[in-house]
Amino acid sequence: MIPFHVAKEKEMRAIGIEPVHGDELQGKAVKLIHDYRNLSRSLSVMLENCTRCGACAEACHSYLGTDDYYNIPAARAGLFRRIFERYCSWKGRLIGRLSRKNAFNSRIVGQWAEYFYQCNVCRRCAMFCPFGIDTGEITIAARNILTQLGIAPHFIVGIGKNELNTGNNTGILKPAIMDSCAFLEEELREETGLDIKIPVDKPHADVLYVPSSSELFTNTDTMLGAAKMFHFLGVNWTLSSTILEAANYGFLFDLDIMKRHNRRLRIAAAAIGAEMVIQGECGHGWRVARMLSEGANGPVTFHLTHILEFAAANLSKFRLVKIPMRATLHDPCNYGRGSGLVDAPRELIGACVEEFVEMSPNRELNFCCGGGSGLLMDEMKDLRMLLGKKKAEQISALQPLDYVALPCASCKAQVPLVLKHYGMGEIRTGGVIELLGKAMVMGSIGGNG
Amino acid sequence: MEFFVGRILPYIAAGVFLAGTCLRVIGWLRTPVPFHLTLYPVPVKIFGKIWAFASEFFIFRTLYRHDRVLWLLTLLFHVTLALTLAGHLFGIYFLREQFALFGLGPGASRQMSRILGGTAGIVMICSLGGLLYRRIAMPEVKRLSEPENFLALLLILAVALSGIFMYLPGYHIDLPTVRTYLGSLLSATPLSPPRNAPFVIHFVLVNILLLYFPFSRMMHSIGFFVIRTMLLETPPVYPTPANTRQRSVFAAKKVSPENPASSQTTFNREVEPR
Numbered sequence: 105m106i107p108f109h110v111a112k113e114k115e116m117r118a119i120g121i122e123p124v125h126g127d128e129l130q131g132k133a134v135k136l137i138h139d140y141r142n143l144s145r146s147l148s149v150m151l152e153n154c155t156r157c158g159a160c161a162e163a164c165h166s167y168l169g170t171d172d173y174y175n176i177p178a179a180r181a182g183l184f185r186r187i188f189e190r191y192c193s194w195k196g197r198l199i200g201r202l203s204r205k206n207a208f209n210s211r212i213v214g215q216w217a218e219y220f221y222q223c224n225v226c227r228r229c230a231m232f233c234p235f236g237i238d239t240g241e242i243t244i245a246a247r248n249i250l251t252q253l254g255i256a257p258h259f260i261v262g263i264g265k266n267e268l269n270t271g272n273n274t275g276i277l278k279p280a281i282m283d284s285c286a287f288l289e290e291e292l293r294e295e296t297g298l299d300i301k302i303p304v305d306k307p308h309a310d311v312l313y314v315p316s317s318s319e320l321f322t323n324t325d326t327m328l329g330a331a332k333m334f335h336f337l338g339v340n341w342t343l344s345s346t347i348l349e350a351a352n353y354g355f356l357f358d359l360d361i362m363k364r365h366n367r368r369l370r371i372a373a374a375a376i377g378a379e380m381v382i383q384g385e386c387g388h389g390w391r392v393a394r395m396l397s398e399g400a401n402g403p404v405t406f407h408l409t410h411i412l413e414f415a416a417a418n419l420s421k422f423r424l425v426k427i428p429m430r431a432t433l434h435d436p437c438n439y440g441r442g443s444g445l446v447d448a449p450r451e452l453i454g455a456c457v458e459e460f461v462e463m464s465p466n467r468e469l470n471f472c473c474g475g476g477s478g479l480l481m482d483e484m485k486d487l488r489m490l491l492g493k494k495k496a497e498q499i500s501a502l503q504p505l506d507y508v509a510l511p512c513a514s515c516k517a518q519v520p521l522v523l524k525h526y527g528m529g530e531i532r533t534g535g536v537i538e539l540l541g542k543a544m545v546m547g548s549i550g551g552n553g
Numbered sequence: 554m555e556f557f558v559g560r561i562l563p564y565i566a567a568g569v570f571l572a573g574t575c576l577r578v579i580g581w582l583r584t585p586v587p588f589h590l591t592l593y594p595v596p597v598k599i600f601g602k603i604w605a606f607a608s609e610f611f612i613f614r615t616l617y618r619h620d621r622v623l624w625l626l627t628l629l630f631h632v633t634l635a636l637t638l639a640g641h642l643f644g645i646y647f648l649r650e651q652f653a654l655f656g657l658g659p660g661a662s663r664q665m666s667r668i669l670g671g672t673a674g675i676v677m678i679c680s681l682g683g684l685l686y687r688r689i690a691m692p693e694v695k696r697l698s699e700p701e702n703f704l705a706l707l708l709i710l711a712v713a714l715s716g717i718f719m720y721l722p723g724y725h726i727d728l729p730t731v732r733t734y735l736g737s738l739l740s741a742t743p744l745s746p747p748r749n750a751p752f753v754i755h756f757v758l759v760n761i762l763l764l765y766f767p768f769s770r771m772m773h774s775i776g777f778f779v780i781r782t783m784l785l786e787t788p789p790v791y792p793t794p795a796n797t798r799q800r801s802v803f804a805a806k807k808v809s810p811e812n813p814a815s816s817q818t819t820f821n822r823e824v825e826p827r
Contacts, residue, residue, distance in 0.1 A: 143803065145584040146783060152577075153776030156702050157627075158694035159620050178697050195768050230592050234609070234616045234627075235777050236784045238590065363803070395788060399588035402804040403793035443788070444593035468593055 106217045107484050111261035116254050119265050119361065123254025133208040134191050136249045141192060143359075146241040148192070151185045153235055154178055160239070163232035165471045166222050169493035174219045177229035177239040183215055184242050217255055220246040221479065224491065225356065225388070226437035226472035243477070244356070251358045259481035263353045267365045271372075272317040272349035278304070281345050284320040288327055295328075296546045300335045302327070305376070306342035312373050313341050313411070314350045314393075315384035316513035323516055325534055326385055329541025330411060336546060337418055341382075344372040350389035351513060355396070356478040363400045366392060373406045380407040382414055385535045387436035387476065387512035394443045412511060415540055416448035419455055423545040429506035430459040431539070432499070434519065435470035436512035444468075449511055449536045456543040457507070463498045471495055473510075475518025485521065492522035500528060511536040558757060559746035563738050566760040573767025574775070581779050585801035592784040602785055609781060626683040633677035637716075640670045645735065648728050667720070674717040681710045705769055708762055715755040724751045 113123045124132045141148050160177040161167055167175040174180055189196040190206040200207075225240035250256060266275035276284075285302040292300040303309065313334070319327035334341045347368040354361025373381050383393050390410055397404050433453055439445035446467045454460050463470065474491030499508060508523070510516050510533055520533050596602050608614040613631075616624035643651040644666050652662035685706050688698045719726045730747045737744040746753060766772070799805060 142584060143587060143801070145581060145586045145779070146590060148584065149581050149776055149779045149783075153770070153773040153780065155770045155773055156694075156697040156699060157623060158691065158697050159616060159623060161693050161697075163619070173693075173696060176693065176697065182697075193768075227592060230784065232615065232619050234613055235773055236592065236609075236615075236780045238592070238784070241590065359803075363806075395589040395591060397791070398789045398793055398797070399800045399804055402799065403797060404789075404791045406792060408791040441593055443591075444595065446593075 106214060106221075107487050108217075108221060108257040108259065108481055109483055110217070111256050111258040113254065115258065115261050115265070116256070119261060119268060119358070121252060121254060121358075124252075129210065129213070129253065130208045133187075133249065133253060136252050137188060137191055137208075140245050140249060141188075144241070144245070146238065147245045148188075150237045150239075150241055151181060151188050152193075154181060154185070154237055156182075157234070159232050159234060160229040160237075163228045165226070165228070165474060165494040166224065166491055169474065169490040170222065170487070172222075174215075175222055177223075177233075177237075180219050180223060181237070181239050181242045183212075183219055184246050187212060213250065213253065213255055216246050216250055220250070221257065221484075222487065222491070224437070224472045224474060224476035224479065226476055227441045228437065228469070228472065231441060231469060244359075247357045248359055256357050257478070257481060260353055260357050260478045263351075263478070264358060264361045267349060267351075267353060268361060271345070271347040271365070271368050273351055273353070274317050274321070276317065276320075276348075278345040281320065281343070281348060285343070288320070288324060288331070291324075292328060292331060296332070298335070298546055300331050302331050303342040305345050306340075308377050309340050309342035310379060311339050311341040312344055312376055312378035312381045312406075313384065314347055314369065314381060314389075315343065316351055316386045316389070317349045318513050318516070319384060320348075323385075323513065323535060323538075325538040325541065329535070329537040329539070329544075330384065332541045332544055332546065333415055333418075333422075333537065336544065337421065342376060342378075344376060346375075347372045350383045350386035350393065352389050352392040353478055355388055355392045359400075362392060362396070366397055366400045369393065369397070370401065370404065370406070378406060380409065382409055382411050384411050385511040385513060385516075385537060387438035387442070387514055389513075390445065391438035391442040410445055410448070411537055412445060412448040412452060415537065416451045419451060422455075422540070424455055424540075424543040425545055426458045427456060427539065427543050428458050430461060430504065431457045431507035431509055432461050432463050432502050432505060433466075433509045433511075433536070434463065434473060434495070434499075434515060435467055436510070436515055437470070437472045437476055439511065440468045440470055449509065452536050452540055453509055456539040461502050461505070463502055465498075471498060473515045473518045473522065475514045478514075480514060480517050488518060489522060489525045492518060492525075495519065496522050496526035496528070499523065499531070500526065503528070505531050507531065507539075508533045509536045509539060510534065555745060558753070559734075560743035562757070562760050563743070566763040570763040570766050574772070577767055577772060578775055578779075581776070585803075586783055586786075587801040587803045589786055589789055590783045591786050591788045595785055595788070597787060605785055606781060610777070623687070626680050626687065629676055629680040630684065633673040633680065636673045637670070637677060637713075640666070640673065644670065645728060645732050648732065671717070671720050674713060674720070678710065678713050678717065681706060681713065685710070701769060705765075705771055708758070708765065712755065712758045712762055715751055715758055718751040719749075719755070724749070726752050 116123050156178050164177050186206045187208055190200050220243045223243040225243050227238050227240045230236050230238035263273045266273055270277060281304055285304055289302055315327060352362050352365045354365050383390050431453055433449055435446060471494040473495045474488050479488060508519060508531055510519050523529055523531050596605055613624055613628055649663040649666040650659045652665045653659050688694055718724055726749050734744055734746055
């Protein structure tokens with residue numbers, strides 16, 4: 105059973121995709137599989153070399169949480185491999201002439217949609233596989249093919265469309281952005297008594313800050329922390345109304361949308377004249393910007409850094425009063441395994457709270473929270489609670505705990521629900537920059553920007 | 554029959570093995586890697602990379618850390634496999650007197666060679682038994698296992714058993730005859746194979762193994778390098794240095810974010826120039 109609401113045909117057309125029907129399905133799918141195979145080496149190599157040893161089973165939070173055989177990474181990949189070998193291997197093409205087994209049909213579409221949308225693309229299986237097979241790559245390939253066939257979650261397609269049209273997930277336009285920023289500036293004035301700006305589309309700024317758009321509405325403390333930090337350091341920074349979103353949902357279902365959203369980054373940076381782009385707290389968004397920008401749109405002309413790296417590099421300049429709490433850090437998958445951002449958040453939290461404890465396993469081996477890869481739709485909530493089971497166990501082992509630091513917008517949406525579901529609703533959650541903002545003493549020597 | 558098995562089959566097997574394996578590897582390598590797939594923690598310096606590669610290749614570090622039983626079984630199997638292959642090469646060429654090169658007497662060298670070869674063979678058979686048992690006894694792995702996984706294990710087990718059979722009294726094979734025969738194959742003037750039942754069975758099974766190799770999961774011996782190379786790639790540096798090679802055509806294709814709903818996509822449809 106497909107666990108999400110499938111986008112309507114009209115919605116698919118709005119992102120430039122013509123859904124495929126009936127007889128065309130197999131031919132189109134086979135062409136798409138071949139196209140993807142020629143696009144990326146990872147698909148064929150990672151499908152063809154699995155020896156089915158089972159070392160990945162215990163690695164996958166999805167399998168450990170749901171106990172569903174097809175959520176074992178090797179079995180999940182096997183759903184693709186059967187089809188792939190049928191159409192792309194010598195053996196398969198020979199057998200394919202004789203038997204109709206493993207032909208691509210609507211049943212396969214359903215199976216793929218069900219299981220490739222229970223994978224969070226967290227890459228933990230690649231850490232456990234003796235060959236390093238990354239099932240996330242296979243998941244992304246399968247989702248891309250499904251999308252081109254016209255099958256994708258309503259939720260993700262909606263966000264993709266917003267990213268295409270406005271450059272952010274929520275689809276807000278410049279007037280609303282200005283409103284939010286004015287409101288947040290007012291909050292900052294009340295809190296600190298200082299005139300701290302949150303500039304939008306400021307020309308000739310040195311730094312373009314690309315937050316998660318949720319920082320303007322739900323995770324506002326993260327934006328406040330960032331604004332305070334930039335103000336204190338005297339950074340000439342700005343937001344851009346054309347790319348107000350570090351997240352890049354295209355990466356999770358349509359590489360074409362990924363490419364376009366990623367392209368906004370360089371256009372905005374060039375328009376502002378920013379030499380440095382700082383990405384906000386968003387997991388997969390950081391991986392896409394950090395690891396995929398060059399591959400998606402060619403040479404990059406600006407410096408790129410993450411707000412946590414930037415803050416950690418300036419840590420000695422801040423005046424901090426440690427917050428009396430016991431806090432832990434959840435390593436978002438795309439920070440740990442995906443881009444090696446593990447030390448900066450630890451340095452920051454260590455400096456901002458009185459007691460910092462590590463969850464186990466941590467750093468690159470940390471479990472996914474279960475909210476990654478765009479599975480935040482309401483209809484998948486029950487399933488997501490299963491995907492978050494390992495995370496709940498990890499956090500529960502650290503009790504009593506005051507705070508779980510989640511430097512990723514998806515984790516910020518998922519973990520509070522997990523904590524509530526597993527009876528730990530009293531633990532507070534939030535970003536790392538949020539902690540920095542709260543621990544920071546602004547004082548009168550403030551910034552000059 | 555003897556003519557086919559002894560003088561034709563080896564060439565077919567070697568041809569299929571070499572051509573098939575090369576074609577598949579070339580097929581992998583011809584495809585671009587459009588994005589960095591670096592999996593952290595990744596060493597940046599060259600010695601770190603060599604260590605990361607070598608520790609995975611020689612001691613299966615990932616398995617050692619996460620699955621000790623599987624690690625022991627696979628390590629024993631692969632090490633004895635490597636020893637056995639080397640043993641065949643040197644043992645047949647030097648007629649078991651290879652250790653004389655290290656100062657042993659000819660008799661002692663032959664003795665040493667027999668002991669080492671026999672031990673390696675028995676350990677290999679035991680580890681294969683262990684791997685087979687694992688596939689049957691662990692419910693998850695049993696369900697994951699496909700017929701081809703068993704086929705590969707059983708085929709190698711049969712090769713190993715038929716090989717170790719020649720250690721039994723009464724079935725000993727005359728090594729100089731084998732060397733003469735294999736030499737005749739290599740020099741493209743094939744003689745008839747030695748008339749020794751265990752040898753012929755062993756030889757035919759090896760040929761079947763070679764024929765099957767390019768179509769099987771045993772290709773993981775090479776795929777390992779292809780995958781690990783992708784995961785160990787040095788992450789990109791920004792701003793991108795001049796003269797950086799373009800990773801794939803995907804990066805060069807032009808799209809405009811201002812015009813999203815036009816029916817252009819980058820990997821399966823025509824792209825209009827910007």
